[in-house]
Amino acid sequence: MAKNHRGKGIRTLPNHGRGECPGCHRTGVKLTHELKVGEKTLKVCKICKKVNPSSLAA
Numbered sequence: 001m002a003k004n005h006r007g008k009g010i011r012t013l014p015n016h017g018r019g020e021c022p023g024c025h026r027t028g029v030k031l032t033h034e035l036k037v038g039e040k041t042l043k044v045c046k047i048c049k050k051v052n053p054s055s056l057a058a
């Protein structure tokens, strides 16, 4: 199969899954990664998920 469906999953999300990341406060990033902080689950960008997951703990 050709690469015709890449990224289709986030099209159904509000604003195509983009917004301000609660971790790094950049805007226009794709908030596709869920990060559990205590009992809550935040949507963060891939950078906050991979590089600095502990920055949201406070």
Ligand SMILES: [Zn+2]
Residues within 6 Å of the ligand: 021, 022, 023, 024, 025, 026, 044, 045, 046, 047, 048
């Ligand atoms: Zn971020």
